[in-house]
Amino acid sequence: MKLAIIFLILATTFAYTIVPTLDIDLDGPAKQRFQPAVYLILNTYGFDASFGAFFSYHNETTFKHLTSKDYDVLAASVRTHWPQYAQELEGIVEAFNRPDVTFEYMSAWAYFHEIGHSLSVNIRECTAILLQTKEGIIHGRNMDQSPDAGRLLVVHFKFLKNGQYIGEAVDQYWFKTGFVTMFKYGVVSLQENWRYGHYLPLFMLLKKIAAGTTSLGWTFRHILDSDINNFDDAVTYLENVIVACSQFNIIAGTGFNQGAIISRDPISTYPTLFFNNTGLGNDQFQYMVQTNYDHWHKDPKGDQRRTIAENLLANLTNTMQNELGVYSVINTYPIHNEGTFYTAIMNVATGRFNYFGQEGITPFNDLE
Ligand SMILES: *[C@@H]1O[C@H](CO)[C@@H](O)[C@H](O)[C@H]1NC(C)=O
Ligand SMILES: *[C@@H]1O[C@H](CO)[C@@H](O)[C@H](O)[C@H]1NC(C)=O
Ligand SMILES: *[C@@H]1O[C@H](CO)[C@@H](O)[C@H](O)[C@H]1NC(C)=O
Secondary structure: OHHHHHHHHHHHHHOOEOOOEEEEEOOOOHHHOOHHHHHHHHHHHOOHHHHHHHHHHHHHOOOOOOOHHHHHHHHHHHHHHOHHHHHHHHHHHHHHOOOOOOHHHHHHHHOHHHHHHHOOOOOOOOEEEEEEEOOEEEEEEEEEOOOHHHHHHOEEEEEEEOOEEEEEEEEOHHHHOOOOEEEEOOOEEEEEEEOOOOOOOHHHHHHHHHOOOOOHHHHHHHHHOOOOOOHHHHHHHHHHOOOOOOEEEEEEOOOOOOEEEEEEOOOOOOOOEEOOEOOOOOOOOOEEEEOOOOOOOOOOOOOOHHHHHHHHHHOOOHHHOOHHHHHHHHOOOOOOOOOEEEEEEEEOOOOEEEEEEOOOOOOOOOOO
16 A cells, blocks of 8 residues: 555656646636636636646746736737737636736736746757658647646637537646647647847837737737638748737648648747758758757757757657657757757647657766
8 A cells, every 4th residue: 555655656746747737728718718718727726726836936937027017018918909818818807807817917928938038038848840741740739837836727628619619738837827738620730938138128029919919829820810711821820910029930731741830939030940941051950849948059058959859850760750750859968958848749630639748858977
């Protein structure tokens, strides 16, 4: 019995963690869409251990310099330009039912990445792998964030429209009504990664938001819920939608060569990288890796995740040119690192969307 308990503890410490699933009916009232997710987390973990710890950490970094006037600008912008998402946020605020979780505060969360860039918050997060195989493009995604409490917020959603499931997402950012990992059946798998690029000073960012610029979390929702129904249209949209912060969009479609890394910046434009457009003297990639730095530069010395992943992918044996191969690379330290909240292994050609929660890992050298 004792042994069984010890094994159970080991298993829950070192294995993957279970992510709950909820349905979202996009035809249902916007206000109610995310309320079950809020109740689920609050009932399971309580506020302090989950959202409370996550909010207080990011209050000290991303939201530290916002004034109450800034919060008002953000809230008014969301209400004016994004009425559907405003209703969803209203519902989330109602479900929290706490004086410190206001519509103004949640509107700032809706623009979390944009504000973080403007204030030069140092976030090292996320790896994307695209591997072209005989059975479509395998898209591996690690989400890395802080603090640990954010792991408790990860939820898997299945989206319904006209009574049909149209896609899925897994994320901890759902409470800002945006997603950075999305899967639209038969169309595309999507991922967003932090990019170090130009950033707008806060007053310029707020002006842009007040003029109706999207949050990066809403671009994938637009693809999910619009008539964008093929890879090329999704790429064109992501290349052209006006953004308020630097970002990488990693996307795979159902056909041969339908994989791309789209590098966005609020000021400059850059060419998109495709499997068959390497710009590096090769004319065909078998795989592409994207972390947080421009692929036309070498990895910085202190963060070799892309280089390590590329070498592992180059060494994959023929029998590992599949989901197992992508999993073994993405689960290797430091690609899987202290901050990894979840992993998704997607293949939109086969419709397979695999996801699981991750524990942070730190290498331990028992020879020292
Ligand atoms: C986060 O910041 C907001 C806005 O200043 C504040 O109302 C709230 O109490 C803070 N939440 C936590 C958990 O620290
Ligand atoms: C590259 O692949 C894409 C997607 O399949 C295709 O549309 C495009 O024509 C290809 N470009 C070249 C130069 O072969
Ligand atoms: C295999 O990985 C090593 C590093 O471990 C790397 O030097 C080598 O280039 C990789 N092989 C290929 C074919 O790229």
